[in-house]
Amino acid sequence: MVMQKYILRKKNQIVLVNGFLLLVALVGHFILQNSYIVISSLVIASVIGVLPIAIQAYQALKVHVVSIDLLVTIAVFGAFLIHNYEESAIVTFLFLFGAYLEQRTLNQTRSAIKELIAMAPENALLQLNDGSFKEVDVEEVEEGDILLVKTGAKVPVDGTVLSGDGYINEASITGESVPLTKVKGSEVFAGSILENGTLKIRADKVGEDTTFGKIIELVEEAQDSKSEAERFIDGFSKYYTPIVLALAILVWVITRNLELSITILVLGCPGALVIGVPVSNVSGIGNGAKNGILLKGSEVVNSFSDVDTIVFDKTGTLTMGSPKVAEQSIYGTESKDAFRYLANIEKESDHPLAKAILESIGEVPTSLVTNTEVIKGGGIIATIEGHRVIVGNVTLIKNEGILLNPQIVTDIATFEKNGDSLVLTAIDDELKLLLGIRDQIRTGVKEDLKKLKAMGVKNLIVLSGDNQGTVNLVATQLGLTEAHGNMLPEDKSAYIDQLQKQGQIVAFVGDGVNDSPSLALADVGIAMGNGTDVAIETSDIVLMNSNFSLLPHALGLSKATARNMKENIVIAIGVVIILLLSLIFSQWMNMTIGMLVHELSILVVILNGMRLLKYSLKDDLIKN
Structure with a gap:
């Protein structure tokens, strides 16, 4: 158990080692022409790479989930049994690298609540019985207390102005940039800033009951309700993998031909399916980054592509x-x-x-x-x-x-x-x-x-x-x-x-602290890049430099990426079906031809995915 946790914690380092060993294998093959270096590098890369994948597959199986990790694990072991170390090494590297890129962007939303809490008012000037004022923690303020707010201070509670006048910036609450004049009888909100003047206010709402407190609560609730949708491939593998395994076992029981059974497992494990979706995702995210758009993972891409x-x-x-x-x-x-x-x-x-x-x-x-x-x-x-x-x-x-x-x-x-x-x-x-x-x-x-x-x-x-x-x-x-x-x-x-x-299916576009609950609750939250850190971290998509014209490109890119992923899935599954049917119902299909088709299908989905790197909204609009 300790070793499993250690290996999973080192997944990022394993990706680097895997990539380095693949590079060594390429040098050994094309430059040194040394088969020992090539095979050794690929074997080590495969073994190291499959460890976290196999552990995740095992953990999923313990809770009765047949995950994509099991598909990759089977592919690697199958490739080992037929001595195809190149495919096993490449599959493990691409799978781990794609997962790393997605997780890295998705994790950025987790600090939003801390940022919100840090912006909340901490102190208040409380009027005592003798008329003087004392600085206290905002948690000590009760409804009905009289407070003094000076120039530059945050309003500590929701309340009503009893005396004084001044200009208050309520951008953190309403999002409006123009400060408002506050006089006797005006309503003020916790978290807003008194830019000029002095106000004496009565506390009407305190703590979690204030508008700012509700903002924090809304973000927490919205993020809790926003669980990650189960990926299509994981759902598909729940049915597909058991069928392939059952087919291989059935063939072995009937024919007692272990090599044929292993061939079915190898051909039946869609390497292109494992690689195709991450390649589309990475290419789409890469295009977005090049054009000033941060797309936080493939789930965001799929959700945004369906927005109406x-x-x-x-x-x-x-x-x-x-x-x-x-x-x-x-x-x-x-x-x-x-x-x-x-x-x-x-x-x-x-x-x-x-x-x-x-x-x-x-x-x-x-x-x-x-x-x-x-x-x-x-x-x-x-x-x-x-x-x-x-x-x-x-x-x-x-x-x-x-x-x-x-x-x-x-x-x-x-x-x-x-x-x-x-x-x-x-x-x-x-x-x-x-x-x-x-x-x-x-x-x-x-x-x-x-x-x-x-x-x-x-x-x-x-x-x-x-x-x-x-x-x-x-x-x-x-x-x-x-x-x-x-x-x-x-x-x-x-x-x-x-x-x-x-x-x-709703996308919300905003830039302020007051927008963070809506950004978190919407199916897709989109933040303008010059907005607050909270808005950016709570969002799923960030338009850098607050360039609004990036929004149509982001939507078009998301649609193209989602479409590309589906194309790669169809290609990968179609190739597997053809291979398995040919193996069963024809005389010409063998492991060599099957592996060649596998490699070609992997190349096809990679090239298809890389098309997204050159995606242009202008070309997309011309087609429409």
Whole structure:
């Protein structure tokens, strides 16, 4: 038992040794022309390689499972009995190497929970009976406690703001990049970050009951429910291997011809089947890696190839994830001065939209800003070069008695309909500028979505924590099937679960911590490469560098790889059936011819699989 565990732990090292010995055999045959070196290397490689495979086959048999490992073990022993050491060595190497590549990628999802827990808030400032505050562990906080949150701190609980104001980044909860203004009565979530200001909050939900706690719980539940599907070959071997074994025994009982029985076992063990699927898988994964796509194993490839519904997070996925000035209207003739005044005021502002405004305007001459008055929840009033300048939202402009003519009212309504956050600038009680700021749709996304539809995806759905109007606008622009806004992480995962219960095979594309439950629950989770480590590790597919255009290539590649695997399976099984039928019902079939056909079938499936290395989405779309 100890030795078995030791050998299984050393599988990766065995793969390296196997590969080295195969190389030595090639050198011995083609360069040194020394048969002793060739045979010795192949025999040692076969013996070392078959050990972990035979142990796994034995362990499977103990629980009454006839696995693919048993097929390989039989093939190796059969090859030994007929002194075909080359096939036994190659089969063990390719089988172990393919298993290594798959397991290496699949294991990357296991640390997601640790990453989530590490991001959870640990401390809180608790108000004591005398009004002072004491830092305590977040586990000590109870519902109803009063807490203080300072600039830069994580909100420790779900709660309600009792006093103070500030901007909170809720990207870890809603996925939205624009910080939100929080004032008395506002709701705050554990795990969000107070970027500016000071808040006194009442704890409404603590510990596992918080939204962030539920995110962790959802990921745990989703990953537990996501057991690996039994591979086709393992299921096939449950029936195929006993039939071949029974046939060989029957032949031996009837004919007493041991060599014939062994020949049946050798011909009946599909070496091409063992090699064909790993070659397709490795080639598909290799193509993906070359093109910036990480596919985490053959099971992911098969699942993604069958997807009929793709659900998208909005921010950072369909959109860039950072607000920009999308449109503007200018009133009057002093626009140059208006932009200069606006930029100088925004330089002194900590408002989350200030960066977008400054990026849009660019460098301007510096002007002295005096008499600055910050209007909470409204904007800023200041004096520049003797002019009274007001920068803020529509409410502030109206409260200051500034006239909005019909054209301005129409423009405001249009911008709001487009999902913009509005920033208005008035000089000396006259409106001069109207800016509409919103997150920008990624370049080329609409064309990429059309490609997904062309490849058979029936439903394209966006789920977002943003308001419904903004989400509807994105869906309309991109031609999506459905759009749902104001959704928290649990809402997204519940919606995905609902789709799955309806029989749809769902892929989810996202990039944030808030996306991790949905990434784990979906049949296929797809993470944008610049997203959080949690999203990437929880996912099944990663689009490196957050290149959305890689998504159609990933789907096309998955379909091509799954198709290639099926082709190799058909080739391998077909060859075995022909060999066995020829051995039984013809006079010309013998072990030599059978082994030659075996080798040719192995070459065919390898070459077929290697076609995936040159796979191109463009060629695939032309065929369709």
